[in-house]
Amino acid sequence: MFNFDEKRFLSTQAGAVNQKDNINKVIDKVLPEIENIFFIGSGGVGILFDSTVEFARTRSSFPFYRVIAAEFMDSPNKTFSDKSLVVIPSLSGTTQESLDLVDFCNQRNIKTLALVGSPDTLLENKATFTVYNDVLDDTSSESYYLQGLMVVLRIMLKKGEITQENYDSYFDDFVKLPKELLKVKKQAENMAGDFAEKFQDTPYHIITGAGDSYTEAYYYGMCILEEMQWIKTRPVHAADFFHGTLELVEKGVSVLVFEGEDFSRPIVDRVRKFLPQVTDTITVIDTKEYEMDISDATRKIISPIILATILERVSAYLSDARKHPLTVRRYYKRIPY
Template structure:
């Protein structure tokens, strides 16, 4: 595959999967010790990557789960954030300013802080109790964080007696890294064609439903806007029908991410509408590329990771096609803010 190091990719994703026993031990021990709730506190795009786990827990677990903006929570505080809280704080760099500021508050409060980082020798790498470290970079971190947050969610369900097949799912997860590579390989022949669609408009609406919505939001925000300076309008597939649909007309690009979770009928509704009113509807479905060797349940749970891994292929072609390297920034790490 174009600009792709398979061994490195497999090592990183296997690293995420191998955190399963550590995550399970931490979550299990905390809940057994009387933890009262769990906060997902990510800043920026990595918070979107926690969202499928939040959805899963809100709908399947009685354990109180919050997500919030560290940048806000550090100003407002929360009555629910106490020494009995479990806090999951992801940050690839381990240095995200807003999260580091929140870390100090969390330490005052005495919460159990599980940081998920790419680098140990950083404020969040040092500040976690524990810090779970899995090296990754921008091209590999989405899948890693989706897997890690899924493991957190599954461990909460297990600790609460709300899941029957934790062991089977985690055992099957060991096959996920290879399945992701297989999905990339299946997508690769089409990656350039899809990249041409992205390169062909200076504005794209992005939509998705269920656990695909956070990935649509992530790819639009953190790849196309941040790394390619292309304007996007991410909108949830349900909200799409309450306002943003009025922007659709011939020539307007709408990119729809489809996965295999229970919310996919909302994506189908978008297809049925949009194909009538724009010639630029692009649908990308994980089901077209993900190997069927993966169980339907895991294909559904991992749909956002699968889409992220396909989009990495698209981006690899896009940066060359547009002569705009993914690492180029106007402001990030170039000016103070």
């Protein structure tokens, strides 16, 4: 595959799965003492946990929240207390907002769980608990999506919201997931190359999705196309597409449709069926079209992971076609802001 380190990818995703016991130990220890969980991050890695909270919203009665670190510290939720667990994802473990947040929690004797992608970080040293899996930008989304699911599934099991059999079935599939995702990447290769050739000079994309998968639409638009490629985007939830955004669509306007396998398919299908009436520039990425040796029950909860794996291939080809490496920035960590 083009510009891809297969060995590193497999190691990263297997590493995420292998954090099961570490995550379970933390959840089992704190669950008798907590009433809610806050996923609080900054930027892209924080956004990924919107998917976790959306997953939990429709499957669990336990309260999960995803909020933005800087805003939260200025005005915490009223439900935030010493009976909360704060999960702080940070790829580098050095993000200032995350370090400020762990200090904020420590001052209030509130337990924190850091999910870090780099070793021996300041965040790891400050947090109550730490789970570490070595990741880089191009492999991080799947890892964090998976760790978020692992937290929620453990709580659902301990609260009696899923059976041990259901829980074990999910994890049997998770163990297979690294190699199955690799198969997905290989299936996506031709599509990704064609996309890059067609859209390398396109200055603007509308991106839509729904359910667990809307997070990937939001994340991919802001954190990849905008930050890493300087391409303007308009992520919009498929349910809101007909409340404003449809008026921006006309012939030649690119719309990217991300479709997963959860309850939200009919919501996305409505947009998918409408678009040919108003534009000839439509790209549909539907996880259901990719073959995997994974149960249907598990496929329904991992659509964001599959989308992230497919879109990494798109990013690799697009950055090459545009002669714009994904690491190039104008302002990020270059000037004060």
